[in-house]
Structure formats: C-alpha cells, structure tokens
Amino acid sequence: MNKLAKILLTGLLVLFFTTSTNIKAETETERLERLNNEIQQYEQEIQKLKSQASTLSNQIAQYDAQVRLTTLKVEQTQEKITLLGGRINQLEFSLQALANAFASRVVHSYKMTRLYQPLLMLLTSNDITTTFESYHYLQKIQKSDRDLLVRLEDAQVTYTHEKENQEVLKKELEEQKKVLGTQKAAKATLLEQTRNDEKKYQQLLSAARAEFEAIQAIIAGKGQEEEVGKVSQGQRIASIIQGPSCNSSGGHLHFIVSQSGNTQNPFSQLKNIDFENCSGSSCGSSDGDPFNPSGSWDWPINPKVKFTQGYGSTWAVRNTWVGRVYSFHNGIDIDSGSSPEIRAVRAGTLYQGSYSGSSGCRLRYVRIDHDDSDLETFYLHINY
Known part of the structure; x- marks a missing residue:
C-alpha cells in the first residue's frame, strides 16, 4: 500500500469513528432530553391530581404517577452515570498518555539541561551565535515541559472532579431506588387498608x-x-x-x-x-x-x-x-x-x-x- 493510500485510509477511519461518536452523543443527549420532558409532564400530572377530589381512585392515580415519575428519574440518573462513565474512560486514557509523555519529556529535558548548561556553553563554545541558539532551544523545551505539566495537572483535576460527580450520581440513584420502593409500598399499604373500597378510604x-x-x-x-x-x-x-x-x-x-x-x-x-x-x-x-x-x-x-x-x-x-x-x-x-x-x-x-x-x-x-x-x-x- 503506497503512502497516499495509507493517508486516505487513516483519514476515513478517523472520520468514521468521529462521526460514530457524535451520533452516539446526540442520541444519548436526546434521550436525556426526552426523559426530562417526561419527568416534567408527570410532575404537572401529580400537581393536577392533588388539586382534585380526595377519592381512592385519585389517590391510587397519584401513587401510580409518583412511581412512574421516580422510575423516569432512575432512568435519567442511570443515563447520566453511563455518559459520565464514558467521559471518565476517555480522561483515564488521556491522563495516562499525558503522564507517559511527561515522563519521557522529563528524561529528555534532564539530558538537554545537562548538555546545554549556559555557563558551560559560554566557556566551551567557539561560536556565540550557536550558544544563544542552543540556549533559546533549551528555554523552548523547558516551556514546553511546563505547558505539558499544566495540561497534566488540569487533566488530573478534571478526572478527580468527574469521579466525584459519578459518586454523587450513584448515591442519588440509590436514594431514588429507595423512594421508588417506598412509593410502591405506600400504594400496597393503602390497598390493604381499604381493600380497594372507596367507603373504607373515606x-x-x-x-x-x-x-x-x-x-x-x-x-x-x-x-x-x-x-x-x-x-x-x-x-x-x-x-x-x-x-x-x-x-x-x-x-x-x-x-x-x-x-x-x-x-x-x-x-x-x-x-x-x-x-x-x-x-x-x-x-x-x-x-x-x-x-x-x-x-x-x-x-x-x-x-x-x-x-x-x-x-x-x-x-x-x-x-x-x-x-x-x-x-x-x-x-x-x-x-x-x-x-x-x-x-x-x-x-x-x-x-x-x-x-x-x-x-x-x-x-x-x-x-x-x-x-x-x-x-x-x-x-x-x-x-x-
């Protein structure tokens, strides 16, 4: 395979994976938006039911709406955790790549610093122009190292923050599941107390x-x-x-x-x-x-x-x-x-x-x- 063909193939692969990722992200975003819209609809439905007459059928309808609302919130939180998990995986990969790059740069920079010590270059060089060029080159390397270190630190901060967000969402999910169980139990208790009889409920x-x-x-x-x-x-x-x-x-x-x-x-x-x-x-x-x-x-x-x-x-x-x-x-x-x-x-x-x-x-x-x-x-x- 010639060089041009390799370049074209690489470009197509990059385009394919980039497009696939974007489609997936859009689909997940649309799903979150749909869940959010349904949550708002059920919240409005519950408020409407609360304003109506106090009948057994109305109370059961409230429980059903609350159960559905909480189920949607559980699905929404699970979706957020999935999305966040994908970002965390990408961050882990980037963080490892940056760490490896920085480790390699540290070794290279150390060698360059030892080789291009300013005083040593001035004493041993026969060409002042070459000395200044070498010195500026060393400065560029050091600046590049500092920039890489900043990127590494920023990536670490972002990674830690996202992991914390993930833990918060997991706790929120557990609480939502508890609420869901509570709502189902409340409905079951009411049906047991009333035996689905309006007179008993009143x-x-x-x-x-x-x-x-x-x-x-x-x-x-x-x-x-x-x-x-x-x-x-x-x-x-x-x-x-x-x-x-x-x-x-x-x-x-x-x-x-x-x-x-x-x-x-x-x-x-x-x-x-x-x-x-x-x-x-x-x-x-x-x-x-x-x-x-x-x-x-x-x-x-x-x-x-x-x-x-x-x-x-x-x-x-x-x-x-x-x-x-x-x-x-x-x-x-x-x-x-x-x-x-x-x-x-x-x-x-x-x-x-x-x-x-x-x-x-x-x-x-x-x-x-x-x-x-x-x-x-x-x-x-x-x-x-």
Missing part, C-alpha cells in the same frame, strides 16, 4: 380529619379540662388505648410538647432510648423519620419504644394519604411493647381533658403544666 380520611381537628383544638386550649393535682416525674398518669378508637386506627400515644401554644419537637427534650423505627414504609426500613433525641427527659412509656411517626414533615405526610389531611405532624406517635402505662416526663400540674369535635368522637387526653419551665406536655389517645 372513613380513613374522616377519622384522620377528626383527629387533626381535635388535636389542634386541644393545643389551642379548647378542650374541657379538670385539674387533678400535682404529679411527680415518672408517676403514672394514664394508659394507652389498646386497639383502634374513634380517632385512631390503632393503639398509640400521640405525645406533644408545647410552649405558649406552639408545638416543639419532643426529641429536643427527650433522652435517647432503645427503639424500633416503624415510621417509614416498614419497620426497620431506611426511609423512616429521623429518631434523634438529644434532651434529658425520661420517656412517657417503657422501652422498647415503637416509633411510628416523627415530628414535622414526616414520611407519612410526604408519601401517604394522610398528606391530604395535614402537612405537619405536631408531635410524635409512639407505643410500648411491654406496657400501656403512661408516666409524667417531668413534675407538674396534671389536667384530665377531652374534646368532642364535629364528628362526635370524644378524644381523651391529659396535660401537664410543668413546674420548672414554661413548657407543657400533652398525652393523647389515652384512658385516664
């Missing part, structure tokens, strides 16, 4: 609304109360209702800490304790609400504490139908596997109270006005 909503109305009224001081007297820390004050009640689908203590009518996170007062986290998609799942007590108060129930809902924007609020009723959980929901007894977390004055809302359901509670602070605690879903 009963759940009605009970939750009645409970929320009653709790808000109690915190605002609208409950009917009777002073019992002074109680000491750890003294028995009530017991958890076992099983469902008119304001609750299952036995638990709703514990609230309040200051001047404003609720606070009980974890800021309670001390650490042995617990089981059942506030997420299942007991022990990693998607549950944070359990992070940091105070000094004793707990109102015996360990091991079963923690079923946290304070604030909880997993249940974000992922289940209760988000239709309230957007902020004003206490924590807990239960004890060893005893239904409830004890005072601190000394104070005990009040027994109840509130009957629009549903006619009477929610019993006790309240303690604590002696050593301006805080008060509420204990709901209880028997005196």
Whole structure:
C-alpha cells in the first residue's frame, strides 16, 4: 500500500469513528432530553391530581404517577452515570498518555539541561551565535515541559472532579431506588387498608380529619379540662388505648410538647432510648423519620419504644394519604411493647381533658403544666 493510500485510509477511519461518536452523543443527549420532558409532564400530572377530589381512585392515580415519575428519574440518573462513565474512560486514557509523555519529556529535558548548561556553553563554545541558539532551544523545551505539566495537572483535576460527580450520581440513584420502593409500598399499604373500597378510604380520611381537628383544638386550649393535682416525674398518669378508637386506627400515644401554644419537637427534650423505627414504609426500613433525641427527659412509656411517626414533615405526610389531611405532624406517635402505662416526663400540674369535635368522637387526653419551665406536655389517645 503506497503512502497516499495509507493517508486516505487513516483519514476515513478517523472520520468514521468521529462521526460514530457524535451520533452516539446526540442520541444519548436526546434521550436525556426526552426523559426530562417526561419527568416534567408527570410532575404537572401529580400537581393536577392533588388539586382534585380526595377519592381512592385519585389517590391510587397519584401513587401510580409518583412511581412512574421516580422510575423516569432512575432512568435519567442511570443515563447520566453511563455518559459520565464514558467521559471518565476517555480522561483515564488521556491522563495516562499525558503522564507517559511527561515522563519521557522529563528524561529528555534532564539530558538537554545537562548538555546545554549556559555557563558551560559560554566557556566551551567557539561560536556565540550557536550558544544563544542552543540556549533559546533549551528555554523552548523547558516551556514546553511546563505547558505539558499544566495540561497534566488540569487533566488530573478534571478526572478527580468527574469521579466525584459519578459518586454523587450513584448515591442519588440509590436514594431514588429507595423512594421508588417506598412509593410502591405506600400504594400496597393503602390497598390493604381499604381493600380497594372507596367507603373504607373515606372513613380513613374522616377519622384522620377528626383527629387533626381535635388535636389542634386541644393545643389551642379548647378542650374541657379538670385539674387533678400535682404529679411527680415518672408517676403514672394514664394508659394507652389498646386497639383502634374513634380517632385512631390503632393503639398509640400521640405525645406533644408545647410552649405558649406552639408545638416543639419532643426529641429536643427527650433522652435517647432503645427503639424500633416503624415510621417509614416498614419497620426497620431506611426511609423512616429521623429518631434523634438529644434532651434529658425520661420517656412517657417503657422501652422498647415503637416509633411510628416523627415530628414535622414526616414520611407519612410526604408519601401517604394522610398528606391530604395535614402537612405537619405536631408531635410524635409512639407505643410500648411491654406496657400501656403512661408516666409524667417531668413534675407538674396534671389536667384530665377531652374534646368532642364535629364528628362526635370524644378524644381523651391529659396535660401537664410543668413546674420548672414554661413548657407543657400533652398525652393523647389515652384512658385516664
């Protein structure tokens, strides 16, 4: 094969691979754009569904849309990881090539520096012009080496940055997969609770609304109360209702800490304790609400504490139908596997109270006005 043919063949091969790479990049870019458009469509669809009537079919449609939305986000992140992986592979190749080139240049430059030492050249050369030419040549080599070193350092920085981005995307992908599992579990739980029956779903909503109305009224001081007297820390004050009640689908203590009518996170007062986290998609799942007590108060129930809902924007609020009723959980929901007894977390004055809302359901509670602070605690879903 003659020289011209080799050049033409090489050019065609370069053109082929360059074109193939560009086509692939365009296809991947278009895929990311399509996924992004679909994600936006499902986000709009979910907002539309949330504005519609609270029916079981609507809630199921929301779950289906959320599952599809998260699935698209998973696909989008996987696509980004694939693209980034390709860039990282190219960077690894370039980095190795630059490192090899630099290593070779270092050896060559060292030899040239030894050969063309300025003072030695001046002393040994018979031609000043040749000496200056050699000196300028040495300077060019050194500048070229510095430029190559800068390119090598830049490539290393870019490579490190892209690897970090890849790790971030991998973590994001794992979180998205967890969310996807959570959403599927939430749908399954709702279908299990309602048996796909609209009437049962409306009963759940009605009970939750009645409970929320009653709790808000109690915190605002609208409950009917009777002073019992002074109680000491750890003294028995009530017991958890076992099983469902008119304001609750299952036995638990709703514990609230309040200051001047404003609720606070009980974890800021309670001390650490042995617990089981059942506030997420299942007991022990990693998607549950944070359990992070940091105070000094004793707990109102015996360990091991079963923690079923946290304070604030909880997993249940974000992922289940209760988000239709309230957007902020004003206490924590807990239960004890060893005893239904409830004890005072601190000394104070005990009040027994109840509130009957629009549903006619009477929610019993006790309240303690604590002696050593301006805080008060509420204990709901209880028997005196």
